[in-house]
Amino acid sequence: MRLTVNGAQHHLVxxxxxxxxxxxxxxxxxxxxxxxxxxxxxxxxxxxLLDGRRVNSCLILAITQQDAEITTVEGLGHKGEPHPVQQGFLDHDGFQCGYCTPGQICSAVGMLDEVGKGWPSAATSDGDDLLSDAEIRERMSGNLCRCAAYPNMVPAIRQAAGR
Incomplete structure (x- = not known):
C-alpha cells in the first residue's frame, strides 16, 4: 500500500x-x-492531520488512507524554522513532560484552520470571538495533558494565530 506522509510517498509492503x-x-x-x-x-x-483535519490516528486503519495527505508533527515547520504553533509552545512553555505535545500541536494547527474557516465549536454563541480563551479550551478539549500545562497552551495558540 501507499501512504503520503509529510509530502513524501511511502510504499508499505x-x-x-x-x-x-x-x-x-x-x-x-x-x-x-x-x-x-x-x-x-x-x-x-x-x-x-489527515487532509488538513485533525484526527486520532489510533482509531483509523492505515489501509483506508491511501489517497489522503497525512501530516505529522515532524512535517510541521523546518529545522531552524518551526511552525508558528511550535514556536508558540516554545515561547510560552506550553509543555512539561512533552508526551502529549506533538498531538497538542497538530490539534492546534487543525483547530486554527477550523477557526480560519469560521467553523463554530460547541461553546460558540452568536458574536463570540472564535479565539477567546474559552473557545480555545473547548476546541482543544479532545487533547489531554497529564502534567496540566493547559494555562500556557492557550497563549501559545493565541500567539500562533497572530493575536
Missing part, C-alpha cells in the same frame, strides 16, 4: 490490513511524534 495509522507511522515509517496514549481515541496524544 506486507502491512496487515488491521494496522492502525498510528502503528504504521510509528513502527513502519519511524515517525514517533504521534504517541500511543490510550489506544481508544480518548487522549489525543496520537493526533495527526
Amino acid at each position: 506486507g502491512l496487515d490490513p488491521r494496522t492502525t495509522l498510528l502503528d504504521a507511522l510509528r513502527e513502519r515509517l519511524h515517525l514517533t511524534g504521534a504517541k500511543n496514549g490510550c489506544d481508544h481515541g480518548q487522549c489525543g496524544a496520537c493526533t495527526v
Whole structure:
C-alpha cells in the first residue's frame, strides 16, 4: 500500500490490513511524534492531520488512507524554522513532560484552520470571538495533558494565530 506522509510517498509492503495509522507511522515509517496514549481515541496524544483535519490516528486503519495527505508533527515547520504553533509552545512553555505535545500541536494547527474557516465549536454563541480563551479550551478539549500545562497552551495558540 501507499501512504503520503509529510509530502513524501511511502510504499508499505506486507502491512496487515488491521494496522492502525498510528502503528504504521510509528513502527513502519519511524515517525514517533504521534504517541500511543490510550489506544481508544480518548487522549489525543496520537493526533495527526489527515487532509488538513485533525484526527486520532489510533482509531483509523492505515489501509483506508491511501489517497489522503497525512501530516505529522515532524512535517510541521523546518529545522531552524518551526511552525508558528511550535514556536508558540516554545515561547510560552506550553509543555512539561512533552508526551502529549506533538498531538497538542497538530490539534492546534487543525483547530486554527477550523477557526480560519469560521467553523463554530460547541461553546460558540452568536458574536463570540472564535479565539477567546474559552473557545480555545473547548476546541482543544479532545487533547489531554497529564502534567496540566493547559494555562500556557492557550497563549501559545493565541500567539500562533497572530493575536
